[in-house]
Amino acid sequence: MHRRDILKGVTALGCSLAAHPLTTTMTFASVPGDARFVVIVLRGGMDGLGVLHPMNDPNLARMRPVLLRENAGDPLTDGFALHSALDPLRTLWAAGELAFAPAVSTPYRGQRSHFDGQDMLEAGTGMDVAPDALRGGWLNRMLSGLPGAESETAFAIGHEVPLILTGQNAISSWSPETRLDLTPQARLLLEHIYAGDPVFHAAASNAIDLAESLGVSTQIDSLGEQQMMMGEALEDTRSAAGPAKLAEFAANRLREETRIASFSLTGWDTHRNQLGGLRTALDRLGQAILTLRDGLGPVWEKTTVLAMTEFGRTVAENGNRGTDHGTGGTMLMAGGALRGGKLYGTWPGVAEADLLERRDLQPTDDVRRFAAWALRGSFGFDRAFLEQTVFPGVDLGEDPNLLRV
Amino acid sequence: MSAQLAARYGYGLSPQFDPPAGAAGWIDLLGAADPGLAFPGPDREAAIDAMTAFLEAIRLERRNNNAATRRARRNASRASLRFVFDGVRTALIRAAHVPAPLHDRLTEFWQDHFTVEVTPVRLRAWVPLMTANAIRPHVAGRFADMLKAVVTHPAMLLYLDQATAVGPNSPVGQRTGRGLNENLAREVLELHTLGVDGPYTQDDVRQLAELFTGLHADHSGFRFRPNMAEPGYETVLGVRYGAGPRARFSDIDAVLDDLARHPATALHIARKLAVHFISDQPDPRLIADLAHSFRDSDGDLNVVTAVLIDHPLGQDSFGAKAKRPMDYILSGVRALAPPADRLTALSNTDLRNLFDRPMQAMGQTYRRAPGPDGWPEATEAWITPQGLAARIGWAMAAPVAFRRDLPDPREFVTTALGPLASEATKLAARAAETRWEGIGLVLSAPEFNRR
Incomplete structure (x- = not known):
């Protein structure tokens, strides 16, 4: 058969393909509300006490002889000092756009596993839910409460799609450097070969839609051009996972139709020589938050950013100037919508009797409770939806008044 | 069946070799010498020398930071990086030129089970040594021996x-x-x-x-x-x-x-093997049988892997798994079959563009798993819009760099997929306007990305 005839054959298949076209029409319906909500997942277990610590605490000085001496940090508020790597965020603090919940955790207890800990943080469930049942994340379930949510309403940014955004509701995911360049012919034939495989079909349709709406697709007509476009994308691969690129991409989306964005930052598992490792990780976090603020412009006023981790670390430093896996830790909040410039929650103290299992900071609050109140402030969800659907089993308790609204 | 088994336990079909016949053919390989060793791995002494020189260069630069010490440190860094790239070259050559690369697939599985990273840079040359000396010799041996070799390996002790x-x-x-x-x-x-x-x-x-x-x-x-x-x-x-x-x-x-030899270990390894090789949701009876064989054989991976390959519960789930990016690229190279000397001649820059960065774009930065638990298994974790776009980009643009004389797509669809090729993919291979696009379409097809 001649190629042209085959092509006609493919086109003739158009009728049946119409049942599952590779491109779905992207609709830009009016999205619910104005609020923007960003979750940065800090993978590896951020050392909350390294970020923010009580000053002049003899217990802490005894348990962290090296870490505390080498990084005292300057005072922030209420007798707490802030790691100097976050000094660039002090202007946000002064403007009431930065806050911390210094002694929170998920309900995860026991094995102190990063992976189970992150699963629980992202699933938003409690210990009563078997790990196998942790299907889907709370940011995805939350979309069920947003009438008019479209796939662009929520965006996962980076090479991975994090559990926190997976689930029943359609979301978008992309990595800042990714491109999709095809000849018209290849595009047509790809539609044909993906038609029979729902997973590939869905991924390819989304990829084509997104690449077009993001302006990262060109119609090419030669191998040379194809290679050039790939080369260009690959050139940017290294920096694509960097905090500035992720945050810049998020800000660009959030200025458009997107209301919810999430990406991850790694480098928090500081078992050894924490002074260097934590500084680098905090530099990157600070850079991400300032890039968001700068990129969002006026929309920053409507934005809440939560930076959450799977658990805190041991109060005592270990044998290698690092810290091991713990329980209670810090959540960082930022954004123009925030009632910031303060610490939220109760500080448990770090005297030996105050510690959990004589090693970890005792969490005094459920991190999900703050996340739930921030969602309520942003999108007006009712309590039942938050307590039963988004974070099943959480007790919202008293309103901490996180947002200005 | 042979094509399915080749996709699952090797890197798919090759124009150069017939796949082993049935499960028995693959099981026989477990008892035979590792054919990949025909293409030698890293030279331990040379790697250690390179790392020693690198550490010394770092020390000298710290003591006296000037243009000469900086240059010396950069050169020493590059010299130690060679061992990582050599590991990639060897993996590409073995994928293309070993008749049935079962040992390579098993090595990748166990490498992931015992994840280490090539960061920090000072320990990176240890990583290919761990793969070659602590993991590979034991993939059809005793689990306890592999565990001990890994737990006492500098790569793991440092990581x-x-x-x-x-x-x-x-x-x-x-x-x-x-x-x-x-x-x-x-x-x-x-x-x-x-x-x-x-x-x-x-x-x-x-x-x-x-x-x-x-x-x-x-x-x-x-x-x-x-x-x-x-x-x-x-x-x-x-x-x-x-x-x-x-x-x-x-x-x-x-x-x-x-x-x-703890029963919990038997169960844990059984589950991981079943999830990696068979299905994201394997039949519990398959896991139970694997765990049983692990306990009965005192962790003899020759026995356990044979049970896996031969198990009837594995036979109806071909295609249930998505190849991870490493598996995908190596399968592509096997199907393209570039001559070994072409692969040996790939420069570090070539490897960056054809392997390293594409792997990162597909979501699996080489030897830099996000944590010690290794890479995810679920199909949905890999076949994302951005991940699939990166695969398509590689499929279209990379093959011609591996071999300038690209095969005819109408033949390639058969040599690469055999009976796995769908009618739609065969039609696309015939309908493509150019060779490179036809090859790219075959390599983008779901059945080439699944196993």
Whole structure:
């Protein structure tokens, strides 16, 4: 058969393909509300006490002889000092756009596993839910409460799609450097070969839609051009996972139709020589938050950013100037919508009797409770939806008044 | 069936070799010599020399930072990076030119089970050595031997911070004030042996961390240093180790033997094998049979892997798994079959553009898993819009760099996929306007990305 005839054959298949076209029409319906909500997942277990610590605490000085001496940090508020790597965020603090919940955790207890800990943080469930049942994340379930949510309403940014955004509701995911360049012919034939495989079909349709709406697709007509476009994308691969690129991409989306964005930052598992490792990780976090603020412009006023981790670390430093896996830790909040410039929650103290299992900071609050109140402030969800659907089993308790609204 | 088995236990079909006949053909390979060794792996002495030189260059630059020391450090860094790229070259050559690369697929599975990273840069040349010397020789041997080889390997000791951990009451601990680090002990229990649902507590983690003190590594290799080891006995899962007056390596050997043959370990390994090779949701009876064979054979991976390959419950789920990016690229190279000398001649820059960066764009940065639990298994984790776009980009643009004389797509669809090719893919191969696009479409097809 001649190629042209085959092509006609493919086109003739158009009728049946119409049942599952590779491109779905992207609709830009009016999205619910104005609020923007960003979750940065800090993978590896951020050392909350390294970020923010009580000053002049003899217990802490005894348990962290090296870490505390080498990084005292300057005072922030209420007798707490802030790691100097976050000094660039002090202007946000002064403007009431930065806050911390210094002694929170998920309900995860026991094995102190990063992976189970992150699963629980992202699933938003409690210990009563078997790990196998942790299907889907709370940011995805939350979309069920947003009438008019479209796939662009929520965006996962980076090479991975994090559990926190997976689930029943359609979301978008992309990595800042990714491109999709095809000849018209290849595009047509790809539609044909993906038609029979729902997973590939869905991924390819989304990829084509997104690449077009993001302006990262060109119609090419030669191998040379194809290679050039790939080369260009690959050139940017290294920096694509960097905090500035992720945050810049998020800000660009959030200025458009997107209301919810999430990406991850790694480098928090500081078992050894924490002074260097934590500084680098905090530099990157600070850079991400300032890039968001700068990129969002006026929309920053409507934005809440939560930076959450799977658990805190041991109060005592270990044998290698690092810290091991713990329980209670810090959540960082930022954004123009925030009632910031303060610490939220109760500080448990770090005297030996105050510690959990004589090693970890005792969490005094459920991190999900703050996340739930921030969602309520942003999108007006009712309590039942938050307590039963988004974070099943959480007790919202008293309103901490996180947002200005 | 042969094509399906080749996709699952090798890197798919090759124009050069017929796949082994049926499950029995693959099982026979387990008892035979590793054919990949025809293409030699890294030279240990040369790698150690390169790392030693790199550390020395870092030291000199610190002491006297000028243009010459900076240049020397950069050159030494590049020299040590060569071992990582050589590992990639060898992987590409073996994928294309080993008749049935079962040992390579198994090595990748166990490498992921015992994840280490090529960062920080000072330890990167240890990583290919661990793959070649601690993992590969044992993929059809005893699990306990692999566990011990890995847990005493500098790559693992440095990656999970054991190399610098010290018993606080040991002579070195008393003199320096240094102490324990829980990292390796926790991951050995949680990831390498019992699994996170296994019967261990925080106290077992702590005790194992104490027992592991003395496991030391520096740039020249592994050493057991009794004067770093915590004195006295430790109790792990109710068993006492190290009751003698002096710390002995044999106590660590003993605890690793006990962990390797623990029923929870059998179950954990059985589940991981089934999830990796068969399906994201494997039949519980398959897991039970694998665990049973692991216990009965005292962790003989030759026996366990044979049960896996031959199991009837695995036969109806071909195509259930998505190839991960490494598996995908190696399958592509096997199907393209570039001559070995072309692969040997790929420069580091070529490898960056054809392998390293594409792997990152597809979501699996080479030897830099996000954590010690390795890479995800689920199809949905890989076949994302951005991940699939990166695969399509590679499929269209990379093949011509591996071989300028691209095959005819109408033949390629058969040599690459055989009976797995769908009618739609065959039609696309015929309808493509150019060779490169036809090849790209075949390599983008779902059946080429699944196994």
